[in-house]
Amino acid sequence: MQTLTPQRLRELDLKATDVREGIIRALLAAGSGHSAGSLDMADIFTALYGHVMRHRPEEPNWPQRDRLLLSCGHIAPVRYSAMANFGYFPVDELLTLRKFGTRLQGHPERVSLPSVETTSGPLGEGLAQGVGMAQAAKMDGADFRVYVVTSDAEHQCGLHWEAMMTAAKFKLDNLLCIIDRNFIQIDGSTEEIMPLEPLADKYRAFNWEVFECDGHDIAAFVATVERAQAVKGKPQVIIAKTIPGKGVSYMEGDYTWHGKPPNAEQAKTALAELAATRERILAHV
Amino acid sequence: MSDTQTLDRAARAMSLVDYRDTASLKQLPTRNGFGEGLLEAARANRNVIGICADLSESTRFEGLKNALPEQYLEIGVAEQMLVAMAGGLAAVGKIPWIASYAMFNPGRSWEQVRTIMALNEANVKIAGAHAGVSVGPDGATHQAIEDIAIMRVIPHMFVVVPCDSVQTKKATLALSQTFGPTYLRFAREKSAIVTSEATPFEIGKAQVFREGSDVAIVACGILVYNALMAADKLSRERGIECRVVNNHTVKPMDEAAILDAAKTCGAVVTVEEHQIHGGMGSRVAEILAAKHPTPIEFIGVDDRFGQSGDPVELIEHYGMGSAAIEAAVLRAHARKRA
Numbered sequence: 001m002q003t004l005t006p007q008r009l010r011e012l013d014l015k016a017t018d019v020r021e022g023i024i025r026a027l028l029a030a031g032s033g034h035s036a037g038s039l040d041m042a043d044i045f046t047a048l049y050g051h052v053m054r055h056r057p058e059e060p061n062w063p064q065r066d067r068l069l070l071s072c073g074h075i076a077p078v079r080y081s082a083m084a085n086f087g088y089f090p091v092d093e094l095l096t097l098r099k100f101g102t103r104l105q106g107h108p109e110r111v112s113l114p115s116v117e118t119t120s121g122p123l124g125e126g127l128a129q130g131v132g133m134a135q136a137a138k139m140d141g142a143d144f145r146v147y148v149v150t151s152d153a154e155h156q157c158g159l160h161w162e163a164m165m166t167a168a169k170f171k172l173d174n175l176l177c178i179i180d181r182n183f184i185q186i187d188g189s190t191e192e193i194m195p196l197e198p199l200a201d202k203y204r205a206f207n208w209e210v211f212e213c214d215g216h217d218i219a220a221f222v223a224t225v226e227r228a229q230a231v232k233g234k235p236q237v238i239i240a241k242t243i244p245g246k247g248v249s250y251m252e253g254d255y256t257w258h259g260k261p262p263n264a265e266q267a268k269t270a271l272a273e274l275a276a277t278r279e280r281i282l283a284h285v
Numbered sequence: 286m287s288d289t290q291t292l293d294r295a296a297r298a299m300s301l302v303d304y305r306d307t308a309s310l311k312q313l314p315t316r317n318g319f320g321e322g323l324l325e326a327a328r329a330n331r332n333v334i335g336i337c338a339d340l341s342e343s344t345r346f347e348g349l350k351n352a353l354p355e356q357y358l359e360i361g362v363a364e365q366m367l368v369a370m371a372g373g374l375a376a377v378g379k380i381p382w383i384a385s386y387a388m389f390n391p392g393r394s395w396e397q398v399r400t401i402m403a404l405n406e407a408n409v410k411i412a413g414a415h416a417g418v419s420v421g422p423d424g425a426t427h428q429a430i431e432d433i434a435i436m437r438v439i440p441h442m443f444v445v446v447p448c449d450s451v452q453t454k455k456a457t458l459a460l461s462q463t464f465g466p467t468y469l470r471f472a473r474e475k476s477a478i479v480t481s482e483a484t485p486f487e488i489g490k491a492q493v494f495r496e497g498s499d500v501a502i503v504a505c506g507i508l509v510y511n512a513l514m515a516a517d518k519l520s521r522e523r524g525i526e527c528r529v530v531n532n533h534t535v536k537p538m539d540e541a542a543i544l545d546a547a548k549t550c551g552a553v554v555t556v557e558e559h560q561i562h563g564g565m566g567s568r569v570a571e572i573l574a575a576k577h578p579t580p581i582e583f584i585g586v587d588d589r590f591g592q593s594g595d596p597v598e599l600i601e602h603y604g605m606g607s608a609a610i611e612a613a614v615l616r617a618h619a620r621k622r623a
Contacts, residue, residue, distance in 0.1 A: 067376075109404065109405075110376075110405050110406075111404075111405065111406050117376065118372065118373075118376065118401070118405060119400055119401070119404045119405045120400075121400070122396055122397075122400050125365075125369050125397060125400065125401060128365070128366050128369030128370055128372075128373070129369050129370070129372050129373035129376070129401060130373060131366075131369075131370050131373060132369065132370040132371060132372060132373020132374040132375070132376070132377075132381075133373040133374070133376055133377050134373075135358070135370070135373070135374060136373065136374045136376075136377035136378065136379050137377065139334075139355070139379070140377070140378075142377075158365070159363075159365040159366060159369060159397075162360075162363040162365065162366035163366060163369070163370075165361075165363075166360050166361075166363070166366055166370060169360075170358075
């Protein structure tokens with residue numbers, strides 16, 4: 001990974017705002033979909049596509065690419081918007097989200113859109129598949145890395161813990177799990193529905209190397225990824241603290257935005273806020 | 286009776302052994318053929334691997350485990366993990382065979398099978414061991430008799446139920462070389478080997494094991510032997526000549542062979558060690574109802590669970606022995622005349 005210069009960091013912060021804008025436009029056009037988690041992972045997806053990952057937008061199935069699996073498939077808008085904003089397809093295609101004939105299925109499908117890596121939506125299955133990819137890399141002596149983005153609520157699925165055990169058994173140090181720790185799910189707070197804490201200790205007990213960071217600080221996230229990738233012989237996890245709905249004031253921290261899109265009026269407000277954010281970044285030299 | 290020259294012309298064309306000669310008939314579990322086929326496939330292609338969920342001996346993974354340990358992974362009692370991890374491995378070019386008891390994989394892992402294997406179009410192969418009530422003493426919890434139904438309704442899926450150990454080996458080799466999500470089903474107990482090394486095998490191509498034009502018996506799995514025995518007895522004692530079709534590929538089913546059997550014979554009996562509802566016979570019925578309505582009798586478990594017992598005793602109890610097949614043929618034959 002290259003050094004993250006202040007200039008590059010500023011570009012990425014602007015890009016994250018573009019990604020959020022794409023999410024809002026796509027969700028408005030679709031008329032359904034998941035706002036809060038998509039918005040809160042915009043900074044991390046921007047960091048992954050813009051700095052961390054080895055990939056070729058013009059050659060999505062390049063065999064040496066790093067693999068990014070989105071386990072919580074319902075926040076597909078953030079992945080689609082990041083892909084569009086980093087050159088995989090025209091940004092306008094985001095407006096086809098969830099519509100008949102689209103490549104941008106409501107939940108992402110591998111055969112529909114190249115480099116999506118796997119079909120997801122049924123929760124708790126991404127890490128397990130990432131384990132398979134990381135193990136295949138070990139068997140073949142390939143040097144690509146596997147990144148798995150999961151939600152916190154997915155940890156309520158048993159399969160995720162099967163995957164945690166397996167990753168440790170096979171010493172998959174080419175595997176990095178990133179948790180969107182936003183503390184919400186459809187029915188409310190994760191800690192009320194099924195307490196996950198102490199989450200870091202649980203990973204440590206499963207023989208993972210654990211890191212925590214602010215999921216909205218791209219520089220901090222990139223630095224954490226670098227530390228994680230220096231670990232040998234163990235899989236790593238970054239518990240990224242995020243604010244659901246981040247970037248749109250009326251959505252921030254409100255779990256009811258988990259599974260709904262903005263209406264036209266709300267989208268207008270959101271886009272105005274994002275435009276103001278962009279101005280602030282540009283003004284800050 | 287031990288002279289293969291006296292075998293039916295179709296049986297000779299298929300290079301069957303003389304299955305009537307019970308004294309010299311060899312018996313081996315179909316799962317043995319899986320173990321042999323897997324090792325051979327893995328030797329031929331290093332991308333062929335096995336992933337085991339704590340059942341290496343009973344699924345016959347041991348050959349691979351001992352001979353090619355670098356192509357073998359053990360993940361413990363975690364059948365959903367089995368499918369999901371295999372999906373990841375397949376996405377990077379591996380050809381994973383995953384095996385457990387059919388009750389747990391695909392039984393426990395069905396949604397992963399649908400999403401990660403089929404919707405994803407992943408080249409993952411499930412070996413479902415210990416299918417059918419002939420699992421015996423372990424009882425109903427371990428006797429998968431719904432697995433064909435839940436697998437055959439999934440788009441893109443290959444579903445193959447070979448008739449004996451020799452054919453299971455051929456199926457394992459053929460499926461290892463055929464891209465796509467796959468379910469190969471086999472049984473626990475020793476069963477009669479009716480095919481030989483020379484018997485052809487092609488995925489999706491049903492085989493006529495015995496010629497006849499009175500009633501067609503369409504069977505799969507280890508009950509093909511019972512079907513042949515029933516057909517021979519009906520010929521000797523009643524002069525009813527049955528065509529016996531080894532319908533090993535449940536999906537994609539050989540529609541032409543099914544239609545030809547129905548048109549030639551005018552009545553059909555399906556035979557499988559599975560629930561009647563939703564299984565191989567149901568697919569035969571779907572084809573015939575749509576294209577050539579024909580009287581059908583179904584041999585299989587009739588909407589019940591299995592139980593502990595001796596395998597042969599259970600096959601008889603649930604109405605899948607050769608006497609039950611004979612009775613079904615007579616019923617089908619009578620309906621044809623009516």
